[in-house]
Amino acid sequence: MTTIEKRATSDYRPKMRPSQIALYGFGILILVLLGWRIYNVVSVEQYPIQFWAIQSINGLVLGSVYALIALGYTLVYGILFMINFAHGEVVMLGGFAGYFALQLCIRWGWVAADAPFFQSWLAVLFPIAVGMIASLLVAMALERIAYRPLRGAQRLIPLISAIGASFFLQYSALLIFGVTPHNYQKPAVLTGAVSLGDSGVFISKTGLFIILASIVLMLILYILVQKTKIGRAMRAVAEDQEMASLMGVDVNRIIVFTFVIGGLLAGAGGVMLGYQNTVMRFNTGFIPGLKAFTAAVLGGIGNVPGAMIGAIILGELEALGPSLLGLPNEYKDVIAFSVLIFVLIFRPTGILGERLSRERA
Amino acid sequence: MAESMSDNGKNKVEREIVLRMTDVCTYYGAIRALNKINIEIRKGEMVCLLGGNASGKSTTLKTILGYAPPREGTIEFLGTRTEKMQTKEIVGLGVSLVPENRRLFGRMSVLENLKMGAFLRNDDEIEADMEHLFTLFPRVKERLHQTAGTLSGGEQQMVAMSRALMARPKLLLMDEPSMGLAPIFVQTVFDIIQTISNEGTTIFMVEQNANMALSIADKGYVLQTGEIVLSGSAEALRTNPQMKKAYLGDV
């Protein structure tokens, strides 16, 4: 009887250390202050509704690119419990490969304003395909050279290798491509904007393309992971490597396959970054890589829908945050990384995370 | 121990050998977990491996599967030497495991777990095999689209057995199928194992529940701190005084 009572009371009152209470109090205080600030700014600045609509669309475009990149982080983490910190460089190299493919398209006259519709679309899709293949190869090489030899080592060791690989790739790109930015030229079909009726809200064609293409790629990924045999094997390896191999799954092949998928999405993301920002540099992948990592953590690392949701939220925060807080636009990175710190402190498992790390470590 | 006593009226002496372990020693680092193990399993037989906790029962299965490869001795599976092979190769030869604690893919549906069991198969009889399994395990059919992690322990055991059978194993390994089940359910599970055996599947089963295991097995081995201390037909073991005293409860 007494034990039951004890258990009941201890369930009723989860133990919370004073330091924890202080921490949560601090968190709530920050949220309240932010809310207050937003209220003031919004009521004073009085931006038209069109402004917020356009910013939200920009956030969606940004979020779509982050999602493509974040999926690479989350898929690899789901299987190897390792953060592939060189993933941003996979994105950047895909972007460069796409740049060179685009130069070819320019030479063939596909990018010119008067290029036929079909050629103009080829000029969009060919660089994306080339970027995807290049990133796939880089991702496979990374797995083979930087991660596979360290498999089974302590968790920190492949992480250090990943950071090393990141710097190696970044500065190799600096050596090869130089510091000068390489300018992406938009094919005719991506220039200009589409306005949504006469609401005064418009979306750039590039942005619209990025959103739609990302949706298509993510749908393909969803079908691959959920409906195919190899996708099932991937999920099996993510859950229980030993049991999966007892079913006859070649775990190494699945790991390579995971890097391949991550690479393909990263390459597409890299070229889209090129079209969106119109420049490519040796360090172009670094910040978006970190942002996408933040998005993956925000959604719950290892969780595929989580990465997509986290990416969209992060994109929106970045697009709307500075205006909401009445800060210059340069503060968007501060906002994004503050979110990372906030999530890590208050909800390390992310929005959809299932406490994977503790369960399986 | 007489090797060839009459086993439930079935005569298996002439049948081909499915698994033969000869003088197998397995180590975990410097610790020897198995010491000169000799086991022989013939086609269609049901053989059980008995023994107390930490006697090396699970290790024996891991050794067969190449998870804990032996340092000494040889293992032959249907004429192929497997002691140096990798797990996936051994699995490819036709060995399936119903592991200790079931270990289903908890976030997949029951159906997907069964499909994982048939991962290496490409034939068009997968559906038919599934239908056949449903006659053995009606509960599995009822729960086909449920997430495996939410099944009860008994249901999970049934799915784990179905999953292993989906591979059409030439040798089915089972690690303590009765563990954690209610007594009444243990009987059900053993009845099903008996049925599977009668259908011709060769079974090597690890059990702590010696009485139950010996009641359906043809042959048994008893492990103690990594050594086989007793072996023989199930009947001989059931009546062995040493066995009665140590494992069956001397009634």
Ligand SMILES: Nc1ncnc2c1ncn2[C@@H]1O[C@H](COP(=O)(O)OP(=O)(O)OP(=O)(O)O)[C@@H](O)[C@H]1O
């Ligand atoms: N991976 C391992 N590393 C080191 N020692 C191990 C390992 N696995 C098992 N052992 C040891 O080997 C011995 C035999 O273990 P095993 O799991 O085979 O026992 P068991 O007979 O299956 O026991 P139980 O009935 O409790 O499942 C034990 O002493 C165990 O601690």
Ligand SMILES: [Mg+2]
């Ligand atoms: Mg065991």
